[in-house]
Amino acid sequence: MAETGFKAGLEDVVAGTSDICFIDGKEGRLVYAGYDIHDLASHGSFEETVYLLWHDRLPTRQELDNLEATLRRQAELPPPVLRLIEAMPKGSEPMEVLRTAVSAMSVYDPDDHDTSYEASVRKAERLVARFPTLVAAIGRVMQGKQPVAPDSSLNVAHNFLHMLFDKEVDERLAQIFDMCLILHADHELNASTFSARVTAGTLSDIYSAITSAVGTLKGPLHGGANEQVMRMLLEIGRVDQAESWITDALQQKKKIMGFGHRVYRTEDPRATHLRRFSEEVGKKMGDDRWYEMSRIVERVVLEQKGLYPNVDFYSASTYYMMGLPIELFTPIFALSRISGWTAHVLEQYRNNRLIRPRAEYTGPERRHYVEISQR
Secondary structure, eight states, X not given: OOOOOOOGGGTTOOXXXXXXXXXXXXXXXXXXXXXXXXXXXXXXXXXXXXXHHHHSSOOOHHHHHXXXXXXXXXXXXXXXXXXXXXXSOXXXXXXXXXXXXXXXXXXXXXXXXXXXXXXXXXXXXXXXXXXXXXXXXXXXXXXXXXXXXXOTTSOHHHHHHHHHHOSOOOHHHHHHHHHHHHHTSOOSSXXXXXXXXXXXXXXXXXXXXXXXXXXXXXXXXXXXXHHHXXXXXXXXXXXXXXXXXXXXXHHTTOOOTTBOOSSOSSOOHHHXXXXXXXXXXXXXXXXXXXXXXXXXXXXXXXXXXXXXXXHHHHHHHHHHHTTOOGGGHHHHHHHHHHHHHHHHHHHHHHTOOOOOOOOOOOSOSOOOOOOGGGO
């Protein structure tokens, strides 16, 4: 057998080149096309980030205006897709509905049969524009409510909250949510992005690639961690129980979600911002117990296990205090990551090579066929 240099889970294996995102695990840095995430989260917007990921540079004022206008113009869902969401069985898992709806959107795209790169860019614009509408509609139907049409006067973050809550949204909460979308926009070759690139590498269409990504994000080892973090905090229940609860859980060797990362060896830089957001939103809502509980859990896990919080840990309490349903946490991840997914698919198309790794065979090498009567 050939030597393959096998590593379980392809850990630290370089599978390709990209200009989109860089992670420095030792220093705890996340960089989009040369721009540090701290800089972008402090000064940029989600729409600017989308343009940056797609074009490898920040937009001019006119370019940003054009992109914002395009996203607002394309935000409405095709009526058959909306009907499909409403027809799903009651109690359907939101990520299953999202995966099915994304696949269905393909056949209603005016560029469906156009496989050119230019058509793929137009499809990417529609995907980014419609994901917030899609996730909000899923959330509304899940709660037994009618979907709300997008408001063309609002940006992506503000519009999503408007469509989900159907009421005037606090401006500061919309700003915080916009920054959350920036923080979640891309993360190099994570599992869902890699699956999207594998699908795109066959020259399948961008909707197929994004459906692959959504299906991968649905897995509990990738998406959904912040859902489990919030359910843990709800189970703890009170600030004065947090230390004993988490200590007992660690002694029982239970997995504590929201800590550790395959790449980062120090604090996830996204957690730095989300910790601050959790505190601010908690105080704004007059209920900071989830933040205080999280701080205690963070301290105990760091002291006893040496693990730092990742992006999922503080996003849980931030989203929960904003009123976002726990069941929508993973679809909300997707409405941000659609920016990075589409950027990677477009990059794959620009310099395509079929992604076809090898496997290290561990079965028997030589066997001889035995007639069935003699087995």
